[in-house]
Amino acid sequence: MATCAAALATLALPVEALQPRSSFRSRPLAAPRAAPCSRRRGVQVLAGGNGTSPAAPYKQLEAISVDLSAFPACNFFRVEALIRPWRLQKVTEQLNAAGIRGMTVSDVRGAGEQGGRKERYMGTEYGGDAKNFLVEKTRLDVVVARGQVDTVVRLIATSAHTGEIGDGKIFVHPVADVIRIRTGETGAAAERMEGGMQDMTGIKGI
């Protein structure tokens, strides 16, 4: 009932109890995830089930940095996120709060099956056979300047994360140029949104 903020206020506990503890990082569970260790993860194949694969801790999502070194001269990038449809509102709220004011959303269907583990959608298992293979997802496209890519990716990843199989994927593509049709502006002027992230945070995109 209570909204999260109100609920936090009414908690009988200190709020810091909810904050991730510093000991969290030193937990043995976190270590093997940071190091590439695909063999061990491969063993964890189970038929169906819930959260059988270790989900990324939020700390890790918040520290994601995107490798753009293959495109040293490229000023703009398109962040393409494929997420669960009902997480869209949460994601767009977060992006809007951070000053990302331009985005495109489309309904898509897709599959992303790993090692026979099944995704659940509407109470039903998906993946494995041809009958229930494609799952409904939402695609969110955001074109931003180079310096804002990390922020946007982190925001999307943390707000779309549930820890269950089927949370989605994010792709980052290079974009050659941006044109605003109404004014005919191109490049940085067309990409920049008045009152957007650059104005709010001072992070110059380029």
Added chain:
Amino acid sequence: MLLATASPSAAAQAAPRQLPSSRTAAVQQPLIGGVRRAQRRAAARLAVVAAAAPPAAAEALQRFSAFDRVSVLSEALPYLQRFRGKTIVIKYGGAAMKDESLKARVVSDLVLLSCVGIQPVMVHGGGPEINTWLNKLGIEAQFKNGLRVTDAATMDVVEMVLGGRVNKSLVSLIQQAGGQAVGLCGKDSDIIRARQMVEKDIGFVGEVTSVDPSLLRTLVSDGYIPVVASVASNGKGQGLNVNADTAAGEIAASLRAEKLILMTDVPGVLRNKDDPSTKYTALTIRNCKELVDEGIIAGGMIPKVDCCIRSLSQGVSATHIIDGRQPHSLLMELLTDEGVGTMITG
């Protein structure tokens, strides 16, 4: 005529006082029938009220004036509006299932929700009842890691007790309280399909593979309260015993329910498991994972929280772990700010 002869005393009383001689039986019939029906209805209502309101609650109510009661009722308006037309899946079990007076109150809560335009769906298990009947039949109940070992004979009993006894007794309670209940098990119209968890080697215990909500949708949109027993079909005629929490979670996901409410025997998620005052009112998935890592959420709470996260990730807006032992815990959770349990959201 038939009616008049069936109850001569009532006819004799009514006829001479009102009508001296020449009234036809056709006029008297509905009158007598009406009196009887009213008596029957009054008796039924009395029985339900007596069961639903133990002395303590009645005393508490007496302290309020009529105006108090009406103003409290009108304060519930925003909540009623918010949940109107929304589906709420309630997993019913634990202590609330054993205690008759709690049972009656859960049922009256359910009927109230349904009356104000909320669409409740009830899912139930019934472990203790199954044990009783296994005992009577001389079959020994066995558990492995908290899950019932279900051989063919036990499965028969599970299906009979859940689908027959527990399910129908809930249905008749709801009917008595003035609701319209339809008792189903997961096999009906293949609502729940499951696959045998062969890897766990505990017999006919199933993992939900798919849920077909079309029958539930039809019932709910026509104002019926579906009561679903957690027995699933495997598509080949074999019944499977499915954990009722999981079944409720998946049914909630399939209906894209507004809420999933798990009625348990604990006050909610507690920071210190012996101190109910350290209850979390609201948590997010993220909080839950951190609490699991810290070891605060442990033991039997883990599968409950997992079940909540699993249905949250499939689009259920909020899940609640509430104390089924408290009277009217359902209404408290839905219609007040504090609630009686822990709400987990995405």
